[in-house]
Amino acid sequence: MKLYDFSGAPNPRRVKIFAHEKEIDLELVNCDMLKREHKTPEFLKKSPSGKIPVLELEDGRCISESIAICRYLESIVPEPNLFGEDSFEISYIESRNRHIELELWTQIGISWVNGPIVGSMGLFEQIPDAKKASDSNVSAYYKRLDREFSSSEYVAGSRYTVADITLLSAIDFASSMVDLKPSESLKNLNRWHEQINSRPSSKL
Ligand SMILES: N[C@@H](CCC(=O)N[C@@H](CS)C(=O)NCC(=O)O)C(=O)O
Numbered sequence: 001m002k003l004y005d006f007s008g009a010p011n012p013r014r015v016k017i018f019a020h021e022k023e024i025d026l027e028l029v030n031c032d033m034l035k036r037e038h039k040t041p042e043f044l045k046k047s048p049s050g051k052i053p054v055l056e057l058e059d060g061r062c063i064s065e066s067i068a069i070c071r072y073l074e075s076i077v078p079e080p081n082l083f084g085e086d087s088f089e090i091s092y093i094e095s096r097n098r099h100i101e102l103e104l105w106t107q108i109g110i111s112w113v114n115g116p117i118v119g120s121m122g123l124f125e126q127i128p129d130a131k132k133a134s135d136s137n138v139s140a141y142y143k144r145l146d147r148e149f150s151s152s153e154y155v156a157g158s159r160y161t162v163a164d165i166t167l168l169s170a171i172d173f174a175s176s177m178v179d180l181k182p183s184e185s186l187k188n189l190n191r192w193h194e195q196i197n198s199r200p201s202s203k204l
Helices: 010-022 041-046 066-076 087-113 116-121 128-148 162-177 187-197
Strands: 002-005 027-030 054-056 062-064
Touching (some): 002 010, 010 066, 010 162, 041 054
Antiparallel strands (some): 054 062
């Protein structure tokens, strides 16, 4: 199976970490975002939204969206389970993952597109007030996570799941590319990050 990837892109990283945890080998195909290869008519046939990651199966069928790809991988290699075992756990992990995608990733995304790196590409009109608001929302969300990690070892309870992968990729991207590293004073959040970061898959 091929994974369309671009070095440093946080969403393909989620899938690479997930596959590593499952010991699934994926053939990485470089989709050069700087050359806008993700927007070519040929690539849009694989991914109608023009985004990576995309998983291409041996027969040419394609799956986009990180979570959809991870679900496919979980269904072909069920262990270790990363999406939940019973009805409650499956739903709980989903809800935690959605909180992070909808409440944190989106805000990091606004800060990213309105920040200096994307600004220097001249692709979008910059809206400084939007960045100011999203920076502040990210900071508030980090504080919420810090409170949650005072009573929860992982994002969705007492074991490592796909929701930890979603959060790790978000925070690492925010820290390295958007200048939104969690403050050292957030001890519980930093404890969680150190713990997850020590897993071999996190080196990807
Ligand atoms: N919800 C999608 C987000 C994918 C996404 O935004 N990928 C970025 C790279 S990390 C991308 O392709 N951006 C290009 C664009 O938005 O045009 C997922 O989970 O896979």
